[in-house]
Amino acid sequence: MRLLHTADWHLGRLLKGRERTPEIAQALEELKGLIRSERIEGVLVSGDLFDRPQISGEVEQIAYDFFLDLWARGIPAWVIAGNHDGREHLAALAPLFALAGITMRAELALKEEVDLVRAPWGSVAHLPFLSERRLIRAEHAAESQETWRGRYADGMRRILAYLAQRSGPGLGLLLAHFMVEGSRLGGGEYQFYCSNSYAVPAEALPLAFHYVALGHIHRQQQVSEAPVAWYPGSLIQLDFGEGEEAPRGALIVELEPGHPPRVHPIAARWGKPLRTWRLGAEELEGRLEELRRFPGWSRLIVEGALSPERRERMLKELPGLLDLQILAHPSSPSPVLSLRELGWEELYQTFLRQQGREASPELLAAFREAYEAQEL
Numbered sequence: 001m002r003l004l005h006t007a008d009w010h011l012g013r014l015l016k017g018r019e020r021t022p023e024i025a026q027a028l029e030e031l032k033g034l035i036r037s038e039r040i041e042g043v044l045v046s047g048d049l050f051d052r053p054q055i056s057g058e059v060e061q062i063a064y065d066f067f068l069d070l071w072a073r074g075i076p077a078w079v080i081a082g083n084h085d086g087r088e089h090l091a092a093l094a095p096l097f098a099l100a101g102i103t104m105r106a107e108l109a110l111k112e113e114v115d116l117v118r119a120p121w122g123s124v125a126h127l128p129f130l131s132e133r134r135l136i137r138a139e140h141a142a143e144s145q146e147t148w149r150g151r152y153a154d155g156m157r158r159i160l161a162y163l164a165q166r167s168g169p170g171l172g173l174l175l176a177h178f179m180v181e182g183s184r185l186g187g188g189e190y191q192f193y194c195s196n197s198y199a200v201p202a203e204a205l206p207l208a209f210h211y212v213a214l215g216h217i218h219r220q221q222q223v224s225e226a227p228v229a230w231y232p233g234s235l236i237q238l239d240f241g242e243g244e245e246a247p248r249g250a251l252i253v254e255l256e257p258g259h260p261p262r263v264h265p266i267a268a269r270w271g272k273p274l275r276t277w278r279l280g281a282e283e284l285e286g287r288l289e290e291l292r293r294f295p296g297w298s299r300l301i302v303e304g305a306l307s308p309e310r311r312e313r314m315l316k317e318l319p320g321l322l323d324l325q326i327l328a329h330p331s332s333p334s335p336v337l338s339l340r341e342l343g344w345e346e347l348y349q350t351f352l353r354q355q356g357r358e359a360s361p362e363l364l365a366a367f368r369e370a371y372e373a374q375e376l
């Protein structure tokens with residue numbers, strides 16, 4: 001059986017006010033082409049179809065066109081909600097999707113007949129995004145972050161075991177939207193490992209599953225060998241920090257009873273590249289043409305002095321330039337550099353301290369909540 005595994009479309013995404021949806025729609029067209037040329041028999045979508053709960057009808061239409069194309073070809077699909085998707089919205093659509101042979105699960109039901117969907121060849125377990133706030137009860141709110149992380153991992157371990165016990169006979173697939181501990185984030189010089197977020201240890205992925213189709217991390221990667229678990233990566237580069245060279249795209253998964261799955265990564269370069277340029281004020285003139293010719297979206301960090309007029313003019317004259325920051329004192333630590341050593345939470349804590357403010361657990365929890373709702 002040949003499956004296509006995709007995730008993290010983020011339809012409706014804006015980057016510094018620019019619409020990325022046309023690039024994502026183009027990538028979905030490429031996926032349709034792959035489904036035809038690779039004789040795909042089923043599609044797994046591991047969450048974050050949309051970038052936010054409220055999206056325009058136009059954006060929604062692009063997702064429906066993709067699924068209608070599958071329906072017209074008689075290809076089934078299994079879909080879960082990610083942290084960005086409007087869960088109530090997807091839950092309301094699920095019965096309609098079912099008419100087209102598409103299973104959509106927006107919430108973990110803890111009901112076998114809902115969470116597990118049987119197929120002639122086995123079963124598909126669905127684990128849509130589950131926030132740590134729902135997993136960790138209010139009575140534990142006063143505990144340390146470290147304890148919370150442990151409670152999250154334990155809770156997820158129990159949920160995974162519950163799904164594993166009920167999967168089978170035949171091939172058991174799991175669709176899940178969460179962060180696996182040790183996943184690589186970003187790319188290029190911004191590559192770092194997730195270490196201080198809510199994450200599920202790879203050992204918690206039950207061996208009962210033949211393939212674990214993950215979503216949430218935008219960098220394509222395998223995170224476990226037993227069971228085989230992969231992130232397909234986002235369709236396009238969604239943020240500057242993700243790295244122009246980071247692998248992303250889709251995965252073709254070949255499943256055969258009694259054999260380990262064979263995964264063929266499609267490392268695509270769909271959408272426009274995003275590049276951060278870090279230039280000294282004095283080299284700006286000489287590099288301007290290169291910046292102008294770059295076909296993607298740019299962020300420019302200028303070290304040294306730049307007049308406000310010049311900055312405005314550059315933003316106006318270079319249509320691909322989305323952001324221009326001026327570092328007047330390049331010797332002082334820049335946020336770009338610090339990010340390589342610190343996670344977002346530590347960075348925010350440092351920022352608060354520099355401002356002479358107290359980093360209370362409540363404030364940090366609120367920051368984490370806002371951050372996790374926005375990122376990935």
Ligand SMILES: [Mn+2]
Pocket residue numbers: 047048082083084177215216217375376
């Ligand atoms: Mn996500």
